[in-house]
Amino acid sequence: MGTAVNPTQLQSALKQGPPAPMYLVVGEEDLLRDEAVATLKAALLGEGGEFNFDIFYGDEAEGAEILTCASEVPVFAERRVVLVKTAEKLPAREAEKLLSYLAKPVESTTLVFVAVKLDGRMKFSQALTRAAVTVDCSPLRDMQLGPWLGRDAQRLGLRLDEKAVDVLKETCGGSLYAARREMEKLASYVASDRPATADDVYQLRGVEPGASVFDLTLAIADGHRGRVLSILARNLEAGEAPLRILGSLAWQYRRIWKVKEQVREGGREGDAARTLRMDPLKVRVFLSRFSEEHLQNALRLFLEADGQLKGGSSSQPKIVMERVLLQLCGYAAGEPTNAPRRPPATTGRGSARVVSNVRTITSGKRPAR
Numbered sequence: 001m002g003t004a005v006n007p008t009q010l011q012s013a014l015k016q017g018p019p020a021p022m023y024l025v026v027g028e029e030d031l032l033r034d035e036a037v038a039t040l041k042a043a044l045l046g047e048g049g050e051f052n053f054d055i056f057y058g059d060e061a062e063g064a065e066i067l068t069c070a071s072e073v074p075v076f077a078e079r080r081v082v083l084v085k086t087a088e089k090l091p092a093r094e095a096e097k098l099l100s101y102l103a104k105p106v107e108s109t110t111l112v113f114v115a116v117k118l119d120g121r122m123k124f125s126q127a128l129t130r131a132a133v134t135v136d137c138s139p140l141r142d143m144q145l146g147p148w149l150g151r152d153a154q155r156l157g158l159r160l161d162e163k164a165v166d167v168l169k170e171t172c173g174g175s176l177y178a179a180r181r182e183m184e185k186l187a188s189y190v191a192s193d194r195p196a197t198a199d200d201v202y203q204l205r206g207v208e209p210g211a212s213v214f215d216l217t218l219a220i221a222d223g224h225r226g227r228v229l230s231i232l233a234r235n236l237e238a239g240e241a242p243l244r245i246l247g248s249l250a251w252q253y254r255r256i257w258k259v260k261e262q263v264r265e266g267g268r269e270g271d272a273a274r275t276l277r278m279d280p281l282k283v284r285v286f287l288s289r290f291s292e293e294h295l296q297n298a299l300r301l302f303l304e305a306d307g308q309l310k311g312g313s314s315s316q317p318k319i320v321m322e323r324v325l326l327q328l329c330g331y332a333a334g335e336p337t338n339a340p341r342r343p344p345a346t347t348g349r350g351s352a353r354v355v356s357n358v359r360t361i362t363s364g365k366r367p368a369r
Contacts, residue, residue, distance in 0.1 A: 004134040007036045013133075014043040019079070020133040021105035024087075025114045027137025031176035033114055036135045037083065044081050044110055052080035058090035058115075063097030070101060070109045080109050087113040095124035102131045139174050142255060152180060156187040159195035167198040170213045171205060173248030205238065213248040214276075217256065220325070221289035223333040228325045242317040243309045246324065250302045257295050260287055294331040301327060 002024070005013060025036045045053055052074045056066055066084060074080040084090070102124075105111065113132070118125040140148055146165055153160050160168070160183075172178040185204045190196045219227040235245060259272045272287070273280040305324050309317050 002132050006136050007032050010135050019110050022132035023112045024132040025135045029137050029139045032137035052077050055083045058086040063094035070111050083112045085114045088115040102127045158187040161195040163198040164196045167201045174251045213252045217252050220328045221286050223329050225329050242321045256290050289332045
């Protein structure tokens, strides 16, 4: 049975012993995936090892090509590395050509598969999970994200105060690449003799206070559709992308669900208020607007919208986000979930013009080849 490690444990394992013949770098956090691949390349190939490095993409490569390349002998080196990116897109008929290799890999080759998520029903996925060392690159939990931000800020020679950390969490939606970009801007802007503040984050990001994902959920809880669309518009005007807004919102909803569970299990409302950065006198009413049904329907709604935004099936991603937000307002108001409100038209005059300017919160990108 294959073993599983996180990216930090991968670094330690490579220092302490020989590399495994196969690795599966899998998870939704693209920065962690990229760093894990970089760690493997540096440890296995060192400087100038590109001659013994080959890369394939699952949606383009044939299984026979990967098999042939992995079976080759390294040239003037002890090891060669074969990298298969977007392995989840490797067709089943091509992936099955690799099953014999998974059972008996070449000792002088390290074969690395990189995927956001694998289909566990496929024979190839099951065999790979058993044979390879899995590097788990799942998104960081809230309790892990703060320490990560602190370490990465320190690497940049930057200090963050507590509120700056909270704002980075909210505005970046848990995306480490987005957080790193914001901290790189902060490092070049904030003097070294003081910590970066929440105002610094807002100023450099171009999003005015009152337009964060926290403000968005407050407006949803109040069922204030006009304010919800206004916040969306302000984020879009600041250059945010719909998929990032969706990710930020999903992150905040997961946090709300977690806080509700903690309160249900006897946790103090004061602790919940601190986690949500709210007035303790308002937290009970706020949480009551997010019923179990509301949260479950919201997560299904996020999943559907994520597929629409990533799949490019919608020519107007802004409208996808408008529909999501208006349905969430309906959930908070207790409207029947089988009859969501239709979003206002985005053409014409009046309020429709405001909707048409709605902005959003970011997306991922495919690494350059």
